[in-house]
């Protein structure tokens with residue numbers, strides 16, 4: 213079983229990019245054998261208050277973030293290229309979301325569409341946006357519950373796959389039919405695990421585990437099985453308590469997360485036992 217235990221030790225500033233390092237295994241509090249992961253991060257230039265990136269997606273080449281329109285601007289999806297050698301990212305594209313304004317909280321990539329979780333009430337929505345034709349009115353799937361936040365895609369060979377989302381208010385994680393948004397199985401609740409001081413936000417799926425960013429105070433990333441069992445968690449390194457979006461990058465077992473309010477993106481090397 214994949215199992216991680218990470219311990220963040222320090223950081224060194226280098227211009228706009230920040231490079232952080234995990235401590236050696238023997239410094240970790242846990243008794244289990246511990247992997248060492250490296251964290252690199254970069255900060256995008258931003259205007260007053262930042263872009264308010266809410267969740268992330270990875271399409272195999274580019275990192276995408278969705279901005280929820282918190283500051284009254286038009287909500288948009290931003291395309292970012294990460295230069296692995298330089299260790300920094302740059303905005304290389306993006307577009308405004310022409311659908312329902314505001315509340316686009318979650319983001320996932322299903323191989324064809326960028327999918328946003330629209331966190332409205334009384335019923336949330338999943339929007340399908342073609343990044344090659346972002347000016348077209350996107351179709352959407354209506355959910356049977358409100359306030360979805362983070363969104364992740366679960367690839368199934370030969371099938372339509374599943375979506376995973378988490379509700380920001382009640383803290384339930386739902387597995388959804390990709391085609392029609394109906395709930396699959398029984399949702400599980402994360403409130404007791406993440407604590408009252410944090411709220412669930414971004415969601416990622418790596419093919420086996422769900423990764424949940426919870427923000428508010430002492431932000432943490434939580435690792436769950438698809439069945440809803442908490443496996444592990446580790447602190448999110450943020451200068452402000454706003455670790456919102458996450459996505460999985462299969463190229464090397466990286467987990468990305470973003471601090472919404474500083475537009476800082478972190479790439480964590482996850483080493484499994």
Ligand SMILES: [Ca+2]
Pocket residue numbers: 267268269318319320362363364414415416458459
């Ligand atoms: Ca996501």
